[in-house]
Amino acid sequence: MEDTANDIDSRLAVRLRSLRADRGLTLDGLAERAGVSRSMISLVERGQSSPTASVLERLAAGLGVTLATLFAEAEREDADPVARRADQIAWTDPATGYRRRNLSPPGFPSPIELVEVELPPGTRVSYDSSHRAAVVDQQIHLLDGTIELTVGEVTHRLSTGDCLAMRLDRPTSFHNPTDRTARYIVALTTGGQPALNAAKR
Structure with a gap:
């Protein structure tokens, strides 16, 4: 899936909001844990920013996940075990x-x-x-x-x-x-x- 930058930003926005909500974190709470400004997190969650690897790593660390998890889908029982x-x-x-x-x-x-x-x-x-x-x-x-x-x-x-x-x-x-x-x-x-x-x- 060779996603365009806009597609990736949209997927990332949804995933970041979901992970933050799952952990009961506000924008300010994640900003404090990740060392990333509240405004930057808000832009990423709205799909209005293309963050760098360094920023994404900080967000992942603050959420307690890996950088790869930010681009992954939520776990589900019917997921295909093969990734083409x-x-x-x-x-x-x-x-x-x-x-x-x-x-x-x-x-x-x-x-x-x-x-x-x-x-x-x-x-x-x-x-x-x-x-x-x-x-x-x-x-x-x-x-x-x-x-x-x-x-x-x-x-x-x-x-x-x-x-x-x-x-x-x-x-x-x-x-x-x-x-x-x-x-x-x-x-x-x-x-x-x-x-x-x-x-x-």
């Missing part, structure tokens, strides 16, 4: 051109989420994942190319075939130092347990 390539949602970060595709079957109940990412040459995408409302673990498997993945103060240089396991509990940065696109798979699980000091965020 043509039906998978793909989203491009307006700030960097970094592209991510949700691989997991939409709406199918599973503790695992799979995402395919394309990181353009010279691109850097950074997240402040220090404060989250839930514990998230992920593994990165590089399909093609090279990336420098910084977790906290440690940088890992990954080449084709390498795999890195990590917890999203500190700032992270993905950098493609080469002149060709890097492709990798991200596998995520959410523990659902509050992270330290999350309630104060």
